[in-house]
Amino acid sequence: MSDKPMRGRAWPRVLLIVLLALAGALAYGWNDFNRFSSTPLNVTAQGDSIDVGRGSSFRNIVGELRQRNLSNANPLYWRLLAEQMRVAGKLHAGEYALGVGITPRQLLANMATGKVLQRNFTIVDGWTFGELRQALARAEKLNHDSAGLDDATIMQKLGVAGEVPEGRFLPETYAYVKGDSDLDILKRAHGAMVKTLAALWSTRAADLPLGTPYDALILASIVEKETGRPDERAQIAGVFVRRLQNHMLLQTDPSVIYGMGANYAGNIRKSDLTTDTPYNTYTRAGLPPTPIALPGKPALEAALHPAAGNALYFVARGDGGHVFAGTLEEHNRNVDCYQRKHCQ
Structure with missing residues (x-):
């Protein structure tokens, strides 16, 4: 008996097996591709990045990711993902963050929109x-x-x-x-x-002894260096404003120190206070010729909106704050107490 009929009946089975195998392979490939696109890259530390230079090809970008062991996926997957996202050929040059947990899809999206680091x-x-x-x-x-x-x-x-x-x-x-x-x-x-x-100059307090915005900048820089306490800035500014109004020397150590330049070794001496420089506010009246630092906005606001009062002196308490006084006699007592530790 001929085996041809048997062979004829076997082909559909073989074809079915082949089709099932192909479908299985495609399903596996599709699942593996989706797993790749949503699985984080091998980034182990924050602060890492990749630099895409001008003219870099897609192949170069993927090659660098593989060379740095950030991705071990088949380069074909990267190409398929770029095509699926419609960003192939549209990646921008620049430096891109490689944060822990970033996926291939997120990285390509950042590169396509130019979301540089x-x-x-x-x-x-x-x-x-x-x-x-x-x-x-x-x-x-x-x-x-x-x-x-x-x-x-x-x-x-x-x-x-x-x-x-x-x-x-x-x-x-x-x-x-x-x-x-x-x-x-x-x-x-x-x-x-x-x-x-x-903007701050346009809303300044009335009757300030400051002729220009630059004067305010100078005063704010002194306030900035005299105190780091937010609750004291306006008080400190008030003292200097009243001293200017009363034609008193400002006598502010930070300005003297600034004028000393490299000669300042961390300690200000009595001789430094009597050595004249353009910034020595113990020997020269008025504001120093320029700011002595970069004042922040709070110091600017304090200089242009000083606190009211009668204080003309202040001395450091030793805890970051200051004690204020309206008379020289009171100030000298405060100096004895807080600087010389001779409190009565």
């Missing part, structure tokens, strides 16, 4: 411009275009040639991305100070 640079209230420059020099992923430039050249590049930089930059936190310049941050901080000072 942002860093923050904080200008601290009370820094000098020199300290600001030092901090900028240490900032990561920032182009240090100001390196080697003197202060005057920096101000020229910011479009404000002739301005003294001290006090001109508002202490705040400024976001930046890789490739930004330190001059960009300085320009933004300068503009923020101009805007803030103008």
Whole structure:
């Protein structure tokens, strides 16, 4: 008997088996692809990132992820995911955060929308411009275009040639991305100070002994250096405003210290108070010629809205606060008590 009929009946079974195997393979592949697209990359530490250079190919990007062991998936899966998301050929150059838990789908979405990694640079209230420059020099992923430039050249590049930089930059936190310049941050901080000072000057208290917004900036810088306590700023400002109104010397140590420059070794001596400099407010009347630091907005507000009262003196208590006095006699008693520890 011929076996042809048997063979004829076997083909459908073979075809069915092949189709089932193919369907199983496709289902497995589809499930594996979905698992890949939603499974976090092998990121083990916060702060990691990937830098996509201009002209980088998709193959290069995936190759770097695999080389750094961030992904061991088949490159075909990456290509299929990009096609599915319709972002192939639309990825932006830049630095992208690789946070713990980020998935391939999230990473491609960030690259497609240009959601580059942002860093923050904080200008601290009370820094000098020199300290600001030092901090900028240490900032990561920032182009240090100001390196080697003197202060005057920096101000020229910011479009404000002739301005003294001290006090001109508002202490705040400024976001930046890789490739930004330190001059960009300085320009933004300068503009923020101009805007803030103008707004506060327009609402200043009446009858202040301050002729210009720059005078307010100078006074605010002194307030900033005299106290870090929010509850004392307006009181400190009030003392200096009344001393200016009464044509008294300001006698503020932070200004003397600023004028000493590199000669200040951490201690202010009696001889320092009698050595004349443009910033020695024990030997020269009125405000110093420039700010002595970068005042924050609270110090600016205090300088333009000083507290009322009759205090003309203050002395440090030793706990971060101050004791205020309206007469020299009372002040001397406070100095004996809190500085010399001879309390009666």
